[in-house]
Every structure is written in C-alpha cells, then in structure tokens.
Amino acid sequence: MTALPETMGEFETYFDETIERGRRIEPRDWMPDAYRATMIRQIAQHAHSEIIGMQPEGNWITRAPSLRRKAILIAKVQDEAGHGMYLYSAAETLGADRADLTGKLVSGRQKYSSIFNYPTLTYADVGVIGWLVDGAAICNQVPLCRSSYGPYGRAMIRICKEESFHQRQGYELLMTMMRGSKAQREMVQDATNRFWWPSLMMFGPPDAQSPNTAQSMAWGVKRHTNDELRQRFVDMTVPQADKLGVILPDKDLAWNAERGHYDFGPVDWTEFMAVVKGNGPCNAQRVARRKAAHDDGAWVREAALAHAAKHAASPKNRKDAG
Amino acid sequence: MTKETFTAEGGHGAVPVSDAPVEPAAASVRSDWPLYEVFLRGKRGLNHVHVGSLHAADPQMALHHARDLYTRRNEGVSIWVVAATDITASSPDEKDPFFAPAGDKVYRHPTFYEIPDDVPHI
Numbered sequence: 544m545t546a547l548p549e550t551m552g553e554f555e556t557y558f559d560e561t562i563e564r565g566r567r568i569e570p571r572d573w574m575p576d577a578y579r580a581t582m583i584r585q586i587a588q589h590a591h592s593e594i595i596g597m598q599p600e601g602n603w604i605t606r607a608p609s610l611r612r613k614a615i616l617i618a619k620v621q622d623e624a625g626h627g628m629y630l631y632s633a634a635e636t637l638g639a640d641r642a643d644l645t646g647k648l649v650s651g652r653q654k655y656s657s658i659f660n661y662p663t664l665t666y667a668d669v670g671v672i673g674w675l676v677d678g679a680a681i682c683n684q685v686p687l688c689r690s691s692y693g694p695y696g697r698a699m700i701r702i703c704k705e706e707s708f709h710q711r712q713g714y715e716l717l718m719t720m721m722r723g724s725k726a727q728r729e730m731v732q733d734a735t736n737r738f739w740w741p742s743l744m745m746f747g748p749p750d751a752q753s754p755n756t757a758q759s760m761a762w763g764v765k766r767h768t769n770d771e772l773r774q775r776f777v778d779m780t781v782p783q784a785d786k787l788g789v790i791l792p793d794k795d796l797a798w799n800a801e802r803g804h805y806d807f808g809p810v811d812w813t814e815f816m817a818v819v820k821g822n823g824p825c826n827a828q829r830v831a832r833r834k835a836a837h838d839d840g841a842w843v844r845e846a847a848l849a850h851a852a853k854h855a856a857s858p859k860n861r862k863d864a865g
Numbered sequence: 866m867t868k869e870t871f872t873a874e875g876g877h878g879a880v881p882v883s884d885a886p887v888e889p890a891a892a893s894v895r896s897d898w899p900l901y902e903v904f905l906r907g908k909r910g911l912n913h914v915h916v917g918s919l920h921a922a923d924p925q926m927a928l929h930h931a932r933d934l935y936t937r938r939n940e941g942v943s944i945w946v947v948a949a950t951d952i953t954a955s956s957p958d959e960k961d962p963f964f965a966p967a968g969d970k971v972y973r974h975p976t977f978y979e980i981p982d983d984v985p986h987i
Contacts, residue, residue, distance in 0.1 A: 571956065621937070628934050632917045635900065641920065642897050698917070705938075844898065844922075851923035 562763050567693035570636040578762055582692050583639045584653075585764065590630035591648045591655035595829050597623045599663040600672060608666060615712050616669060622705045629701055633694040649834040657815060658741050660823030667720055667730035668738070673713015675735070675742040675780065681706050682776045683746065691763030714783065721788050728788075735784070736792045743807075744815045746773040777805050900949040901927040903934075905941035913945050924948070 607613035759765035795808035904913035921927035
C-alpha cells in the first residue's frame with residue numbers, strides 16, 4: 544500500500560506522481576496553490592465563454608428561417624447555457640464561488656473568448672459559427688477530456704458529445720444554403736470570410752509567445768500547444784471548405800507535401816489584441832446584455848428563495864410528512 | 866503590443882492570463898441559491914451516479930433544473946438531488962488512515978487462496 548503523505552514535500556511529490564501516472568486530481572486532494580488558481584481561471588473563463596456564447600446566435604432565434612431551424616437553434620443555445628453550468632459546477636469544486644465569478648464577468652474583470660465579440664450579421668453566420676467556431680472549440684476541447692483535473696475532464700466529455708451536434712447542424716445548414724440561390728451562396732462565403740481568421744485566433748498566440756504553455760502541459764491541464772491545435776484545425780477544415788464550395792480567405796493557404804500539412808498565412812494578432820482589450824465590435828454589448836439579464840433576474844432569485852423558505856416552514860410540507 | 870499574455874488552454878480559445886484574481890472565495894451573497902449535488906440513474910439496472918451540481922432555491926427546483934441540465938438527451942431515468950451541505954465525505958487528509966483497514970487484508974480476495982488447476986468450477 545502506498546504510504547499517505549505527511550509533510551508538505553511529500554504532498555507535492557504525491558501530487559506530481561499522480562499527474563505523472565496520468566491519474567486525476569480530485570477536488571479534495573492537496574494541490575499547489577498555483578494549480579488551483581490556474582484551474583479556476585481556466586474553467587471560469589471557459590464557463591464565461593459558453594454563457595456569453597449564447598448571445599451571437601441567440602439573436603437569430605426569433606428570425607430563424609423555418610421551424611426546424613428554430614428548434615435546432617434553441618436546442619443549441621440551451622446547450623451553451625448547459626455547458627456554462629457544467630463548468631461553473633466544476634469551478635466550484637475548487638472553492639470558487641459562482642456568484643463571485645458571475646460578478647467578475649459582468650464587471651469586466653474576467654474575460655471570455657474574443658470570438659464572441661464579433662457580430663452575427665446573417666443567418667449564414669449561425670452555420671459558420673457551428674462549422675468553424677464550434678469546430679475550433681472541438682479541437683481545443685477534445686484533449687481537455689484528459690485534463691488532470693477530474694471534474695473539468697468529466698465536464699469536457701459531456702460537452703464534447705454535445706459540440707458534435709453543434710458542428711454538424713452548422714455544416715448541414717451551410718450545405719443547404721450552398722444548394723440555394725446565388726445570394727445565399729454569397730452569404731455563406733461572406734460569413735466564412737469574416738469568421739475564418741477569428742477562428743484561427745481562438746487557439747491563442749504562437750507557441751513562442753505562450754509562456755504559460757510549458758507549466759500547463761507539465762500539469763496536464765493542456766495537452767497540445769496552440770500551434771499544434773491550430774494546424775490540426777486548418778488541416779481538418781480545408782477539405783470541408785472544398786466540399787462545401789467556399790473559399791477560405793487566405794491566399795497563402797496551400798498543401799505542403801513535405802510537412803504533410805497545410806501552410807497558412809500569418810494571423811493578425813494586433814486585431815486579436817484590440818478585440819480582447821475591449822475594442823471588438825460587440826464587447827460592450829455582450830457584457831451589458833449579460834449584466835442586464837443578471838440584474839433583471841435578481842427578483843426571481845429572491846422570490847424563489849422566499850417561496851422555498853415559506854414552503855419549508857409549512858408543517859404539511861415538511862420533508863418527513865407522509 | 867502590451868505585455869499581457871494569453872492562453873488557449875480553455876475550451877473556447879484565447880483569453881488573457883492576467884484577469885482578476887480567482888482565488889477561492891467563500892463569500893456568498895444573501896440571495897444565492899444553495900448548492901445541490903446531482904445523481905442520475907442512466908437506465909434501469911444501474912446505480913445512481915454523481916454527475917455534477919447546480920444551484921436551486923429548494924429541492925423541487927433542484928430536480929427540475931437537474932432534468933434540464935443533465936438529461937437533455939435521455940441520459941437518465943431517475944434523479945436524486947442532495948443538498949451539498951448534507952453530504953459527509955471521507956477526507957483525503959494525510960493523518961487519516963481511513964482506508965488502511967482494507968490494505969492489509971489480502972485474504973478477503975479470492976486470489977489469496979491457491980487451488981490446484983484441476984479442481985473444476987472454483
């Protein structure tokens with residue numbers, strides 16, 4: 544039987560060995576403060592992204608072109624809410640407080656993925672978001688199912704199953720539009736032009752400028768580097784674009800037989816920085832909308848508590864009644 | 866460019882690593898709904914298994930939320946919700962030899978006993 548650790552040094556060794564063996568860290572285990580802080584930040588930002596991510600597509604629910612598309616889009620947006628909830632739940636196992644995290648999101652002190660600061664101008668955007676944005680998210684998320692932090696990995700398994708529906712409904716929507724009129728095909732191309740580069744930015748800065756990657760990989764909370772995942776996404780997406788009949792807006796995009804990968808042009812990190820810093824097209828609107836929803840719901844949360852308290856106090860509704 | 870650094874370790878991509886600190890905070894607002902842990906029976910014949918948690922004003926609301934959150938695709942046929950504060954858990958604490966009693970009782974396992982290969986059905 545493995546001896547249980549007793550000193551601080553032994554705790555660290557035990558933690559390191561657990562990760563080295565590919566085992567999971569669970570909520571009540573000892574963990575370095577920096578690991579805990581990193582995991583809370585990572586999970587919270589991911590949760591915020593899911594919650595804010597409801598908005599760009601939610602805008603289109605009332606204007607869906609058919610009942611079928613509307614039902615699909617509602618289900619998808621509901622999934623995003625669910626993903627946010629799974630993730631806040633995982634963050635809470637680390638001692639974070641959900642209300643506190645929401646407070647930091649609506650006060651702008653914590654960020655979410657910059658991809659959601661771009662507007663959705665046409666219904667083709669719904670399809671392109673499913674295809675490219677959710678496709679990129681899947682590339683990022685599948686390896687996270689093996690995150691060293693147990694609750695996060697388990698949430699990611701659940702999320703990945705659902706993301707597959709998101710990507711496929713998007714691609715199917717685009718295929719339908721590409722079979723339609725010239726104007727519809729142009730909408731798809733236009734949406735692709737607008738979302739292609741922001742999707743590549745989702746993988747984060749080049750490895751050379753990612754000082755945290757090494758630590759995150761050592762901890763098993765990140766499994767591949769930003770550039771590896773970006774390349775994987777490009778390689779997966781090019782044949783899908785060909786099949787769809789859209790052109791990815793990159794003149795440098797070309798198969799490199801020597802590398803066995805597609806080469807692609809440089810990402811405009813200045814734009815990325817500007818969007819993250821709050822100067823994207825929709826930053827202020829997204830946060831204001833989230834804050835309004837939270838504030839407008841305050842009376843509901845309080846009323847539900849009051850109802851629960853009154854209900855619990857009533858003798859005929861006591862738990863052991865009957 | 867600033868010195869701000871970014872990471873894409875989370876699911877939806879690049880976010881700054883210099884956000885507001887997120888150290889565990891026990892403080893909770895008065896109007897917070899309590900935390901419930903959720904257990905699902907995936908199908909008949911299986912045990913209920915822990916799937917996560919959620920906040921709700923009371924157990925009935927917790928059940929409804931659990932249905933919406935954890936069974937959107939027929940993942941369960943039965944749900945338990947338990948107030949998180951009502952759960953008593955063993956501790957992974959270093960001084961706690963909680964599981965030690967089982968550690969040295971190898972005779973509780975069938976493989977402890979040597980039986981000749983030619984004895985059938987055992």
